[in-house]
Amino acid sequence: MEIITLPLGPLETNCYIIYNEDKKAIVFDPSYDGKKILSEIKSRGLEVEGIFLTHTHFDHIGALNMVAKDLDVMTYLGGEEYEWIENPALNGSSRYGESVIAKVKREEIKEGSFETPSFKFEVLATPGHSPGSKSYVFDNLVISGDVLFNKGVGRTDLYMGNEKELMHSIKEKLFKLDEDMDVYPGHGMPTTIIEEMYENPYIK
Template identity: 85%
Template sequence: MEIITLPLGPLDTNCYILFNEDKKALVFDPSYDGKRILSEIKSRGLEVEAIFLTHTHFDHIGALDVVAKDLGVTTYLGGEEYEWVQNPALNGSSRFGETVTTNVKREELEDGLFETESFKFEVLSTPGHSPGSKSFVFDDFVISGDVLFNKGVGRTDLYMGNEKELMHSIKEKLFKLDENMDVYPGHGMPTTIEEEMHENPYIR
């Protein structure tokens, strides 16, 4: 499996495109610049099976409307934030002078094993940064959204953020994964579970 990382928008929010040798693909967090995301997909001849959101803050869904409607696939997200994609006050865009909203076809995610036609992975609820935050666990890596960063953690001062929940998600869920597992965060460079367990200054 290959992973394309596209840091997009004013906050360099990572959009991830995963694809296998058969050119089947998944998109995680279509953040900004839908044309660039679609260009990357089409230039490689990829067939996207679904879109997944780690959470629905505006900088992670800025290109969702464009990308989802062009690809004609379903978007999957945490049920706690199902309506946030339609509400600028909830997704935070109004706070930053933007109006990000969409009504794409979407379904709620449940914890546990998730399978598409070509992929299999675990959905893990990791609230704290936001109530519906999800992490996506593959065989040797996890997409952590804005929960765990390279030497950082997600902020908890936004709507329904909760520091106690965030620390529980990190220590009792992500840190229970294999220490050698790579971590692909919502912003910044990749890291590993082991590195963050021992070197992250924000973990208490």
């Protein structure tokens, strides 16, 4: 299994594409620049089986319309934020003078095991940065969205953010994973669980 990292847009929000040797793929957080995301997918001959959102803040869904409609696949997201992708006030875009609205085929995803035709992974409910934040756990990596960063944690001053919930999600969900597991955050460089357990200055 391989992972492609595309830091896109003014906030360099990471879009991730995971694919296997059979060229089957899934996309996480199509943030900005849908043409670049689609070009990467098509140049590698990948067949995408779904789009998964860590959460629905505007910088993580800026290219969702274009990518989802071009690929004609389902978008999966936490039910707590099911309507946020269509509401600029909820997804935060109106706060910055933008109006990000995505109208796509979507389904709620809940904590537990999840399978596509070619992938199996665990979904963790990791609220705090936002109420519907989800982290996606594979054999050797976790896509953590804006919950846990390389030497940082997600902000909690946005709509429905909650610092207590964020710390619980990190300590009781992410830090219960294999210490050697790689962490791919919503912004910035990858890290590992053990590195953040002992070196992250924001963990309280």
